[in-house]
Amino acid sequence: MSRTKLIVMTTTTIALLALSAVASNAWADRNQIDRRGATPTQRDGGRIFDNRYNHNRYYPARGQVVPSVPRASRSVRYRGTPYYFNEGSWYRPTGPRFTVVAPPFGLVVPFLPSFYTTIWVGGMPYYYADNVYYRWLPQERGYVVSNPPDDNQVSTSLPSGDDQLFVYPKNGQNAEQQSTDRYECHTWAADQTRYDPSQPYGGTSPQQASDQRAAYFRAMTACLEGRGYSVR
Incomplete structure (x- = not known):
């Protein structure tokens, strides 16, 4: 075999191997994305x-x-x-x-987006928007970016009642003041009712959760209205 033919064959083989590696990497990347779970x-x-x-x-x-x-x-x-x-x-x-x-997981933000969807995992509310899951973290006075829950454990129907309060700052309170007021009202309402919505079933039994949840949100509403908010 001539030297020229050998060089051509070697070059062709290297090129084919390179293309094969690129295709293999692309397939691996696609499989990695698939394993993360397709977002609808x-x-x-x-x-x-x-x-x-x-x-x-x-x-x-x-x-x-x-x-x-x-x-x-x-x-x-x-x-x-x-x-x-x-x-x-x-x-x-x-x-x-x-x-x-x-x-990143673990980042804490003091507020939720205006539009979010509440889902339930083991009686605990998660707040969802743009493929990100948030949980209320009282000790941090904010919402922590959390790992996605297992889809098999997720329910989009509320256990009973509705956990969303629509709060409007009538007195023009800024975002920092709103965050402080929400946290302090949450702390007071949880102490008064022994119900904490950041815990599974509010930290109570499933049988007691419905009544105590309602009491908690009545207390939250009263506290926020007393601080100059319109609550629905």
Whole structure:
């Protein structure tokens, strides 16, 4: 065999092996994404329609790079890195720009997005938006970004009653004051009723949970209204 033919065959073999490796890596990446669990979303240009749990909201697609964050964004730091939060979407600085990202597990934010969906896991409420799950963490006075629960344990129907309070700051209280008032009213209501919604079944038995939940939210409503909020 001539030297020229040998070089051509060797080059061709290397190229085929490289293509095979690329295809194998792409297949592995796709399988990794599949193993994480497909999110029931629909892509619309640069936006994602999130219909998990009938959430039915549009969000910017993860990985999208934008020149600036929305004007109403709030900044939250986690392990020295700033993250910007706006109506359920999260952004992280990438040089002079910002990338749409998933927030890290363990990050605590003092507020929920305006639109979220409540799901139940073992009697405990989780709050869902844009493929992110939040749980109320009283000791942190905020909501912690949590690992996704097992779908087999998730219920979208409330055990009984409704746990959502729609609170409007009639006196123009800022976000920091709202967070403080919510926390202090939560602490007072939980102490008065012995019901804590951040615990499975409120820290009571399933048989007592319904009545004590109702008492807790009556106490929360009274406390917040006394501080200048409209509560529904």
